Amino acid sequence: MITKNCKIPHDGFSDWDRSHPSRADLRVCTDFSMPGSQGSIKITCTKKDIKFRFREDIKGPTDKDLYDGKYFSDGDIVPYSNIGKIYISDPKKKGESISSLPTSYSFDVSLEHFSGIICDLSNKGYHIEDINNPAKADLRVSDDFNMAFMPDVMKIKINYNGKSIKIRIRENHMGTTDYDAYNQHLDGDIGRYFTDGDYIPRSSYDKLYISDPKFVDPANGTLSTSEKFTVEFESVTPKNNLRFLVSSDLHLCGSPKDKGEDTKHDTDVNNLNKLLGHITQLGLLDFYAVCGDLSYGSRAGDESMFIDDFFNRVNRETVIPCVCEGWGNHDVWRMGGNRTNIQNGIRDRNQSYSQRLLMRNYSLSDNKYHYHWSYALGDNEIHFLMLNDVPGYGEIKQDPPHDGFEIDEKNPYNSLKFLSAVIENFTEKDFYVLFYHINFAQKEIEDNTPDKERWWSKESMKQFAEVIKASKGKYMASFFGHYHTIAGTEILKTGICQDLTGYRCACSDQHGAAHYWLAEIDLENNIPVLTASAYSNAGIKEDIEKDRYVDISDSKKDS
Missing domain, CATH: 2.60.120 (Jelly Rolls)
Incomplete structure (x- = not known):
């Protein structure tokens, strides 16, 4: 708390100035800075029947009124100001437009931090x-x-x-x-x-x-x-742990047209109601990441269903600050009628988040699609990056289109370039988690089919490993979906960097409904440690498939 003695006369205060409230020299105290560093300030004044203004001393011909020239009095609350030179100006009796205070008048004003x-x-x-x-x-x-x-x-x-x-x-x-x-x-x-x-x-x-x-x-x-x-x-800071949810492959069918789609739409609505009803009981969470395939077929109705029945409801009905969304291959099938550009919708919503929530260290890729944010945890910084469909360089297009759909379904849109730029200057105190859609153990690679590199080529996977290797930061995990089976962990062996752990979640569980990972990062001896458990949308803990290995190292090829 600070207390300033205010008196008339003071520097330049004269009878003539009483009728000229726009003048800059009606000050009645010396300069001061507000107490604290944020929030609000409560005013206490020894004279309960007067009002006054706050002004900024800019050392020019005309000083600047704070708070749009509004008058304040005893008991009022004002927003904190970080301006270093403020003074109290132009005291008047309440209800008066021109001061009638005597020239020998004196009063004290105390300012203290107030959180209410x-x-x-x-x-x-x-x-x-x-x-x-x-x-x-x-x-x-x-x-x-x-x-x-x-x-x-x-x-x-x-x-x-x-x-x-x-x-x-x-x-x-x-x-x-x-x-x-x-x-x-x-x-x-x-x-x-x-x-x-x-x-x-x-x-x-x-x-x-x-x-x-x-x-x-x-x-x-x-x-x-x-x-x-x-x-x-x-x-509720400083934080001593982080808690977040991850889902993938919601495949929401918002425009039922073909045979069977009406049943899927009704099932999607029922599953979302169960999911939202459950996660509202999980308490404070830091964010909810969705790793692509938001839609059934990138139609306008699918996107509207995601926004109205999932995105808006999470924001309205839960205490989760933000939904961190990315796209998958189903979200870029834009050929044919009634398709929409889900990528641009995600981009626009993410930019809105950066402006609304002031997410720590928030940054966007040059094309505004991929993004990064972080949280302080002890002496460490925990980073999260959304890379959308798949990590990769350039803008790789599929030729010819698969099943007549849009050729962008394997396009990384330079996500690996963005990842490299973000993590290249990390130190050993920087830990990071990645979100994207295509999983390590994509079915085509495992089955060695003719189309085995349709989604994520081994060459691109090795480039991904090189980026991880080049950073001093600590890779913690990837979360992804795409492969529809029960939740599980996958281990990518490249022979380039350490083995990389991934958590797969593609909304297909033992209970016939969407599932999610509930992940936590806690400090153990000041070292961040990530744990995750899989749940059905009804809150039933799931059994998972553990450690499916994907080995693309040169040693395996030569053996």
Whole structure:
């Protein structure tokens, strides 16, 4: 906390200046910096009946008003500012437009870090008749606040003397329609409600506010317009472990047309309902990676089903901060009618994530398809890279197209170039996990069929191993799908680098429904260690196929 003595007169403050509030010399204290490093600041003033502004000392002919020139008084909360030279300016009596304070006036202002947001139903535009209209933008009960400097993940604490209530968090869009901060801004999507104890990721928006408070139990009726409460955001960092989910090969059929597809569509809906119903009970997770083949055949209806019935629901119904998606071969079958460009949709959603969540060390490949992010864990940095269909150099096209489909089904889009650029400067404190679609033990390679290099050639696999070998960073695992069988681990032996472990998950399990890996990275003697278990979408732990070896080393070829 800091305390500043404010007095009239001060540097340049004169009677003439009282009627000219745009002047820069109405300061009443010396420069200061706000306490803390993030969050909000609570104001305490010894004179309860006055208001004042904050200004930035830019050492020029005209200083700059902070907070759009808004006036503040005792008890107000302001967003933290990292500006180093701030001063208090232009004190007035509340309700006055021109100062009538005497020239011998003095007061103290104390500023202290405050993690809570004061919510008041009586004077923030809350209208009780709008209680059941969540699309309305004027149900705000707090001033704007800024979470851009908050930790990556926070726990919500709602301080209310009474029954449990829930809230929404909205962005002040400064237009006709505000947005919920946690619903991806997609048409028809209603924002998520949060209650005491929920977790949320950090938002990059400058202006957020609390909106639309309700009792968790509708039987309690509606809140009185005289109610007040506070909302706090508690840090859950530093992290001592990471938890994430991985699925692949959802193959969602959103446009049933051919024989049997109507049954598959209904089955997909049922499986997603089971899956989402279960993962909402898993608690705080860092992300959910989906390793391709989101769609049944890259049709527009398939993509819409993925967005509406999976992507949006994960964001709305769970406490998982983000879905990290990549494409597979089924997602680039764009020949024929009603096909869509799923790759570009993934690209656009990923760029939105980078802007919304400020994911640590987030970076995109030159073509904006592949991406990287990381988390600090102890003294280490844990990196994750989405490489989409398959690791490889260049833009390899299949000729002729397989079964008349799009020739891009084996195209790596320079994913290996991106991987190399990211990990080449890693140190021994950098550990990394990879996500892509094609598995090590692809069926064509194992069966030695004429089309055995249709998906991932041995030459490209060896180039992949060379990139791994060239980095001082520590490879932890790959996650992939493609090969439809029970979940399992695969070991790639190349003779170039260490044996590489992969976790296969292609949504085919003992219980006839989609499955997933629940993975954790914990510290053992400050060394990150990854473990993973496979589950059905109903939360039943799966038996797995262990360590299927794929040996492409030169020693095997010569033996």
